Amino acid sequence: MAKIWISRFDPELVSIFKRLFVGIGVKTIGYLTITAGIFLAIKNKNLAFQIVLVGLFLVIVGWVMIIRALRQAKGKK
Incomplete structure (x- = not known):
């Protein structure tokens, strides 16, 4: 059902949204x-210090993914 609903949109837009939401998810887990x-x-x-460092790494990776998705969306106009 979700694939049918998503398939109505532009494939490039769906790709950008997927990257954006994965970045948000990774950042949240971090x-x-x-x-x-x-x-x-x-x-x-x-x-605890090691776990905080892993979380910090995940947050940084999540933000990088979000920024890349937003830059990709900006460049598609």
């Missing part, structure tokens, strides 16, 4: 990972 690391710091500071 923020949640950072939050988990902060709360884990009560028990194990070394593990």
Whole structure:
């Protein structure tokens, strides 16, 4: 059902939206990972620091994906 609904739109637009939403999802998972690391710091500071670094990496990757999708959308006009 969702594929039929999405197929009504321009394929390039669908590609851009997919990249945008994947970037938003990765960024969100990164923020949640950072939050988990902060709360884990009560028990194990070394593990918490590593988890926060992984979350930070995910946030950076998510933002890069979002910026690339927006630049691609801007260039398609």
